[in-house]
Amino acid sequence: xxxxxxxxxxxxxxxxxxxxxxxxxxxxxxxxxxxxxxxxxxxxxxxxxxxxxxxxxxxxxxxxxxxxxxxxxxxxxxxxxxxxxxxxxxxxxxxxxxxxxxxxxxxxxxxxxxxxxxxxxxxxxxxx
Amino acid sequence: xxxxxxxxxxxxxxxxxxxxxxxxxxxxxxxxxxxxxxxxxxxxxxxxxxxxxxxxxxxxxxxxxxxxxxxxxxxxxxxxxxxxxxxxxxxxxxxxxxxxxxxxxxxxxxxxxxxxxxxxxxxxxxxx
DNA sequence: CTTCGTTATACATATTCAGGAATAACGAAG
DNA sequence: CTTCGTTATTCCTGAATATGTATAACGAAG
Numbered sequence: 001x002x003x004x005x006x007x008x009x010x011x012x013x014x015x016x017x018x019x020x021x022x023x024x025x026x027x028x029x030x031x032x033x034x035x036x037x038x039x040x041x042x043x044x045x046x047x048x049x050x051x052x053x054x055x056x057x058x059x060x061x062x063x064x065x066x067x068x069x070x071x072x073x074x075x076x077x078x079x080x081x082x083x084x085x086x087x088x089x090x091x092x093x094x095x096x097x098x099x100x101x102x103x104x105x106x107x108x109x110x111x112x113x114x115x116x117x118x119x120x121x122x123x124x125x126x127x128x
Numbered sequence: 129x130x131x132x133x134x135x136x137x138x139x140x141x142x143x144x145x146x147x148x149x150x151x152x153x154x155x156x157x158x159x160x161x162x163x164x165x166x167x168x169x170x171x172x173x174x175x176x177x178x179x180x181x182x183x184x185x186x187x188x189x190x191x192x193x194x195x196x197x198x199x200x201x202x203x204x205x206x207x208x209x210x211x212x213x214x215x216x217x218x219x220x221x222x223x224x225x226x227x228x229x230x231x232x233x234x235x236x237x238x239x240x241x242x243x244x245x246x247x248x249x250x251x252x253x254x255x256x
Numbered sequence: 257c258t259t260c261g262t263t264a265t266a267c268a269t270a271t272t273c274a275g276g277a278a279t280a281a282c283g284a285a286g
Numbered sequence: 287c288t289t290c291g292t293t294a295t296t297c298c299t300g301a302a303t304a305t306g307t308a309t310a311a312c313g314a315a316g
């Protein structure tokens with residue numbers, strides 16, 4: 001435990017840059033507008049796990065509407081869909097992530113882990 | 129010039145990932161909310177050059193209001209101001225970037241150039 | 257004391273975005 | 287043919303955000 005015990009209390013040595021950190025966002029864009037980001041990748045992963053857009057949305061505390069629009073956007077802009085779905089039938093319907101969807105997940109996560117490493121290794125050198 | 133001349137026209141070899149690229153944003157945050165990004169750094173640089181918040185805002189096609197709020201936010205949240213200003217006098221008033229402001233510029237640009245290099249070297253490997 | 261350009265601030269409006277509600281379509285299962 | 291849960295779609299509303307307008311404060315210069 002970091003800190004120095006004095007009179008039954010702890011005095012913590014605060015970092016001079018307390019609360020100050022580098023952060024950022026990363027995404028893949030198509031024709032200048034965002035196509036794939038961390039949120040959409042997580043959505044795809046959850047759909048793959050549970051086979052339902054609605055359940056995936058609930059898990060992420062996201063409205064079904066927004067989730068569906070994300071999927072719809074990716075499906076429409078790529079040359080083949082990332083998710084194929086059908087309504088009716090057992091369970092009321094279902095959604096499955098295609099091979100292309102799996103590629104999207106893998107490709108983005110590759111860059112994203114590198115990006116997170118970039119953020120971790122670049123810490124603020126001077127006090128602001 | 130890339131391309132293959134055929135019958136007095138050029139057929140360009142298109143990249144399979146045409147229009148598809150990695151992009152992102154980088155910023156420094158304090159207590160979980162954004163403090164410094166590329167826009168604010170450019171604003172600081174222009175203020176340093178022309179000595180005026182208003183003129184810097186005009187150069188960036190930004191409202192004076194927004195520019196002033198950015199400066200105000202940084203001044204209020206850091207322990208010393210990045211810009212000191214006065215109204216009245218020669219030219220109507222002026223604004224100068226402090227030593228702390230110069231540190232902010234230098235520190236952010238250091239990370240930002242590294243980040244741009246990161247984006248450039250990580251190109252999409254597969255076709256989506 | 258008037259003019260001038262800027263800093264500083266309040267107020268109102270416009271635009272964008274997220275979310276909820278409601279409803280239709282669908283097909284398996286009973 | 288009724289029930290069920292999900293996909294698919296539209297409409298409306300409130301929040302957050304960006305922008306525009308107006309105006310006061312200020313001090314040098316003429």
